[in-house]
Amino acid sequence: MYEMKHNSEYRHAQVLGWWLMCCAATVFVMVVVGGVTRLTQSGLSMVEWAPIMGIIPPLNQTEWMAVFEKYRLSPEYLKINAGMSLDEFKSIFYWEYGHRVLGRIIGLIYLLPLLYFLVRGMVPRGWYGRLAALFILGGLQGLLGWYMVKSGLVDVPHVSQYRLTAHLGLAVVIFATMLWYAMDFLRGERPAGHATIGYMRLTAWGVVVVFVMILSGGFVAGTKAGFIMNTFPTMNGHWIPQGVAAMQPFWHNLFENPVTVQFIHRCLALLVVASILACFWASVRQTFSTRAWLLLCAMTLQVALGISALLLRVPVWAGAAHQAGAVALLAAALYVAHRARKQAVEFERPRVTQDSLPN
DSSP states (O other): OHHHHHHHHHHHHHHHHHHHHHHHHHHHHHHHHHHHHTTTTTTTTTOOOTTTTGSSOOHHHHHHHHHHHHHHTTTHHHHHHHTTTHHHHHHHHHHHHHHHHHHHHHHHHHHHHHHHHHTTTOOHHHHHHHHHHHHHHHHHHHHHHHHHHHHHSSSSSSOOOOHHHHHHHHHHHHHHHHHHHHHHHOOOOOOOOOHHHHHHHHHHHHHHHHHHHHHHHHHHHHHHHGGGGGOOSSBBSSSSSSSTSSSSSTHHHHHOHHHHHHHHHHHHHHHHHHHHHHHHHHHTTTTOOHHHHHHHHHHHHHHHOOOOOTTTTTOOOHHHHHHHHHHHHHHHHHHHHHHHHHTTOOOOTTTOSOOOOOO
């Protein structure tokens, strides 16, 4: 009887893990689509937020004209896109519409299976709060997205870089949490060997610096800092660019001056590279398979994408690939950190209890 229960709990953990992994994958796609929406200047094409009925697009010419007329009253149309045709409007509308619909789909992909798992008693009791909190965060992400869009519908047809970065940051937090929880459920058998405390801390630091780098990228996008000083390795011939402290008080430069924002992003890139190289160097001294080479490969690809996007002045494909690469790099950092943490705690396969799973 115990063995049957033991195997059942293990199977439930596998199902929950792969479900969360699929949810994380859809959030990853959502982040990339959000990047394309921004790069194609489509984010302000929908000037209303209808959480329920907003899933239905215009279905005939009359409805299209009604939506277009609302857009024609917005600052973006009046100051940037005056004279835009209906067909041109449709090309930007569909990107924002797809972004919003994908958000609703993610909510359903998460909520409906979760309810089923709860009814079937497949969720360990210690996980109720954590999984419910993830759903609440998803709802808050939708509200934050509309709060961001509203900032570009008043006078200046550009969203606030603060709200944009907060929206991106929360999406990444949701992705990272889903991925971490999925790995908790799928963690499997612990092989021989132990991670040193120093290596654990180094992998955790790698996650932190990559996350901060992503937030920095949000400010780069919000201030359009990627479209200036498109040279490498210097910034228009200077290691420390001119105008880096042009604003007063000084702290405004950190978040609002495109020159300073790009300079900070480059400096953080160096910190990420140094941190990941240190992590990889430390990994060879561990007594278990760290898989840190995945992190090194992801970092190398992301650096190449970042330099390419800069030199090419951020075409849509390069900007979207760079954003996708950042989230992939974070995923690799989380994976390596999770393996290190698993090796540093007692673990017995497939010890999954009904109260909780080991952290």
